[in-house]
Amino acid sequence: MRKKLVAGNWKMNGSLKENEALLKTLVQRQLQFNQLQTAVIPPFPYLSQTQQQLHTSTILWGAQDVSVESKAGAFTGEVSASMLLDFGCHFVIVGHSERRQRHQETDQVVALKAKVCIENGLRPIVCIGESLGEREKGETLSVLYRQIDAVLNALDVDHIQRLVLAYEPIWAIGTGKSATIEQVQEVHQALRQRVAAVDWVAASALNILYGGSVKPANALELMSLPDVDGALVGGASLVAEDFMAIIQAAAVSAAG
Ligand code: PGA
Numbered sequence: 001m002r003k004k005l006v007a008g009n010w011k012m013n014g015s016l017k018e019n020e021a022l023l024k025t026l027v028q029r030q031l032q033f034n035q036l037q038t039a040v041i042p043p044f045p046y047l048s049q050t051q052q053q054l055h056t057s058t059i060l061w062g063a064q065d066v067s068v069e070s071k072a073g074a075f076t077g078e079v080s081a082s083m084l085l086d087f088g089c090h091f092v093i094v095g096h097s098e099r100r101q102r103h104q105e106t107d108q109v110v111a112l113k114a115k116v117c118i119e120n121g122l123r124p125i126v127c128i129g130e131s132l133g134e135r136e137k138g139e140t141l142s143v144l145y146r147q148i149d150a151v152l153n154a155l156d157v158d159h160i161q162r163l164v165l166a167y168e169p170i171w172a173i174g175t176g177k178s179a180t181i182e183q184v185q186e187v188h189q190a191l192r193q194r195v196a197a198v199d200w201v202a203a204s205a206l207n208i209l210y211g212g213s214v215k216p217a218n219a220l221e222l223m224s225l226p227d228v229d230g231a232l233v234g235g236a237s238l239v240a241e242d243f244m245a246i247i248q249a250a251a252v253s254a255a256g
Helices: 016-028 044-054 081-086 097-102 107-119 132-136 140-154 157-162 181-196 200-205 216-223 240-255
Strands: 004-009 036-041 060-063 091-094 123-128 164-167 207-211 230-233
Touching: 004 091, 004 207, 004 240, 016 036, 016 044, 016 240, 036 091, 036 240, 044 060, 081 107, 091 107, 107 123, 107 140, 107 157, 123 140, 132 140, 140 181, 157 200, 164 181, 181 200, 181 207, 181 216, 216 230, 216 240, 230 240
Parallel strands: 004 036, 004 230, 036 060, 060 091, 091 123, 123 164, 164 207, 207 230
Antiparallel strands: none
């Protein structure tokens, strides 16, 4: 049985003051449920604050990016996997579409980052997703297969089980327009089959999250789908009540 994971991607939001209040509420109301993992993913400067506020809780945390370089050195502006481990990170978001589009991250760079994470004991949450144009041209699965294959090819087979995948259709991110449950299940099932062709055992244990306008109103329906193992939540993770409601929905779907 796969555990559900609900991770809040704060993107470039927050301040010491706002984070303190948000994290405090999450800790006070955390769910103790062993079929569910929860995590927050703040910007780098707030990892220390997050660690201090969450280290005695069941809520995990992670970072939004990592360097492909794992050894310390002259890489201005980069943050290594071992630095993230110093701050207790568990997860790293890799290949978010905002980084693929705005920072020209290629499939190969994303794959290298995923590899660096796993080799250093972190779990990469690898984001993949198609644009609206690609979906309309019927290219959804071929785009997703290209993105996922790059990662699968870069990893040792016995590392695939450390991977978390997040299907995030680009047209659903921050738009309020989530994919339909049929679209989501179809893609998640296809992705699991793609991984199964390489490693059947890892595929059945693989966490495949959905992301893109997840909110309290659609969380239960999305997370009850057979191949959806949780959510990567952007905007709604900044509002304690909304994030809690999504976590609650994940718990209900995991229990059911
Ligand atoms: P959203 O973002 O929930 O605000 O659509 C999701 C994401 O980009 O991870």
